[in-house]
Amino acid sequence: MPTTQTPHRTPLKRVSQGSFFALSRSGAFPDAPHGLGFLEPALSEFVDETEALQANVEGMKNLSDSLATFNESFASWLYIMNMNALTTDWTQAPTNASFVMAKRRAEQDALNAMEALKAKRREAEAAAADRTAMTEVTDAEITFAGNTTTNTSGQTSKFGTAPKKKLGKPKLTAKEKKQRSLEIEKIISCLPLEFRGSDPNLRRCMEMVIEGLMSSSSGAVKLTDLITPPDLTQARVNKCLIALVNRKVVRKDNSTGTVLYHWQGIP
Template structure:
């Protein structure tokens, strides 16, 4: 018994490959299609146009590649020439070791000139302060001499009237020299520098009062009371108390109330 022949497996094909070209040309979808192979002419014409377009694009890509190749070669040649020129040409304006040494000497000379100018300004300022202190000392000594002379004349007249013997003149209290005043100012400045900011310049009046209080306590023979430092109307009792409290907190001044009277003793910077 003969077995039926098995149909070989076939891959499904697109419609253009499933039937003959004649059936495709006569299909109901294209009733006006040309007879036979005539419908291939417009398709081949379109295919030819697309092929020419592809060829033109490929030709443009080739020209672009040639242009890039030419540019790369030219640019590489220029870089090579610049490198060789840098290696073989002497640049007259390029810095050398002597240039760096000259620049260093100029910087040192400028620093020395700036330091000398600063020292000159400081010396001029110190001379001005010294001249001002000398003028103030002369004025103070003159006033003291005049006052002492008047007091001596009055006392002498009174003594002569009472006993007929002239009274002896009292010696004038010695004044500090400019150097001693400068040392005292430096010492007070060192103490003020350790105090809170409000006493170091934010309030010039408060700083002046603090310096007065420090000078009064520092150069007192033994101890000083709060009222001894009051100088109306500027340096009142409240301001003196504020300055003394600050100095006690900083341990520059020691407060002593063991005798029943509040006394302040100078200790100095710890």
């Protein structure tokens, strides 16, 4: 009799040994579900994760479609702008002639400014010459009046006594004028900003007030002595005197019943 041979069998892996039933009913998991019931929670979680993955992939696809639409629209806009720049003539754009005209206009403005400055300087020199001539004429009239009113014997002349005229300010030499200008500039540099050039009119008024105080023979003046309309009004003179008193360049004295301002200089 032919001998029966046992068919060849592949040995099972360790995990595959036994049945799922035996694995589910093992002693390690005594309360595990019956049969293949333990696969249901895992498959349910796998389905949820798969749906989330599908939603994320769809979101990425929508984002890609939006970016593609924007890129196409933006590229079209750039292309249109480029074509517009190449095909449109800008008639108002500056040319070489425009720059030449601008340079000539700037040179003409500079020349006009120089002419105006020269004209102003000539007017100032003419005004100074007129003031000098008036001072010389006044001094000559005073000298002539003094010679004709009295003779050597002390008797009055036949023309009678001439009315006394107010003596003008003593005439300063060029060196004295320069020294006084430097002293005035030094005093103004110690005053607030509005007197140092922020307001040119106020600076000029301050210079006139300081010069009036320095030219006083008695060393003390009243406020009304410094008023010279229309430049030196009472309000401007008062403002300048207040600044000088605060800086202690001028001393205010009202002990005699009359307000007097005494010149002291920079302490």
